[in-house]
Amino acid sequence: MKKMTKIILVLLTILLLCTAVLLLWHYSPAKYHESDGTGSNETVRLAMAYGVITTPVLIAYEKGFFRDEGLNVIITGRYRSGKQAFDAMLAGEADISTPATTPVVLNSFKRHDYSIFVTYTTTYEGIKIIARKDRGITTASDLKGKKIALTRGTISQILIDSLLGYHKILPHEVTVINSSTQEMIEALTKGRVDAISTWEPYANQALTKLHGIGIQIPTSKVYRVAINLAAMNDFINTHPEILQKLIRALERSIQFINSNRREAQETAGRILDMNVDAIDIFWNDISFKISLDQLLIITMENEARWEIENSNKQIPNYLDFIYYDALVKVKPEAVTIFREAK
Secondary structure (H helix, E strand, O other), rough: OOOHHHHHHHHHHHHHHHHHHHHHHHHOOOOOOOOOOOOOOOEEEEEOOOOHHHHHHHHHHHHHHHHOEEEEEEEEEEEHHHHHHHHHHOOOOOEEOOOOOOHHHOOOOOOEEEEEEEEEEEEEOOOEEEEEEEOOOOOHHOOOEEEEEOOOHHHHHHHHHHHHHHHHHOHHHHHHEEEOOOHHHHHHOOOOEEEEEEEEEEEHHHHOOOOOOOOOOOOOOOOOOEEEEEEEEHHHHHHHHHHHHHHHHHHHHHHHHHHHHHHHHHHHHEEEEEEHHHHHHHHEEEEEEEEEEEHHHHHEEEHHHHHHHHOOOOOOOHHEEOOOOOHHHOOHHHHHHOOOOO
16 A cells, blocks of 8 residues: 555655656747647747737737637736836747837947848827826926926937927927826826826826826927837848738737727726726827838937937947838838838
C-alpha cells in the first residue's frame, strides 16, 4: 500500500511539473508559433494605448478578431498614451505599438529601426483643450497669459503649439507645464492651471470634474491626428505575414464599428470606463479607416520642422519610416502615399 502511494505521489509530481512547464512555454512573451494550418497561433506582444482613438484595436481584441486570424495577441501594458506604448516597444517589451506620429518623428533623429505599417484612426478632434470658464477662457485667443498643462513629446504638445500659432499667441505669452494625464486633471480641477491639452477619456473626465465651469475650446482643425500600428523592423522582416493578419483583423473591426455603432461604443465605454453618450459625441469627429496616405507623410514632416526649429538637424525621409507591403497585399487601394515605383 505504501509503495502504491509513493508511485501515485511521484506521478502527480511529474504531472504538475509538466503542466508548469507547458504554461510557462505557452505564455512566454518571446515565443512565436508559426502557423502551420493545424490551429496553432502566432504570438504577438502589443503595447496598447487605451483611448477612444484606439477603439479599432480594442474591438479587434475584445471580439476575438485577432484570434480568428490565428494570432495570440498579448497586451503587455495598459498605457495612457501612444508615446508610452511606443517607448515600451523601443525598449523591447513589445513587438507592435499604437502610436500617433509624434513619438515616431521625435525618435527618428536618433534611430531608424521601426516603421509604421498602417493608420487606422484619423481625426481633427483627437486632442481636446479643456479650460476653466471662471478664468475668463471661452475661446482659444483667451489662452494668452494663461497656464496650460500638456504632455511633452506627444500630440498634446503639437496641438497646443499649432493652436497658439494659428491664433498668433507667442510661446512666451503662455506658461506651459509638463504633466501626465492624471496630474493635469487634478491641476485643472484645483485651479493650479487654467487649461489642459489631452485626449479621451481624460478630456471628458476633466469636464465632468469641473462641474459646469469647464469648457472645451474649439481647435480650428489645425492638426490632424493619425493613430497607427508600428513595429520594429526586425519583427517586420521576420514576420511579414503577421502584419497582414493584424491589418485584416483591424479591417474587420472597423466594419463592425461602422455597422454596429452603439454596440461598439458600449464596448469601448466599458473598457475605458467612459460614458457612452460622451463617446457618441466624439465619434462623429473620428474616421476609422485603414490607410497609408500622403497627409501622414506631410504631418510627420511638419512635426519634424517643429522639432528642429532653431537647430541644425536634418529632416529624415519619412518614406523610409513606412512599411507598405502588408497593406498593399491586404488592401492596395488604401495606400495613397506618393513614392517611387519599384
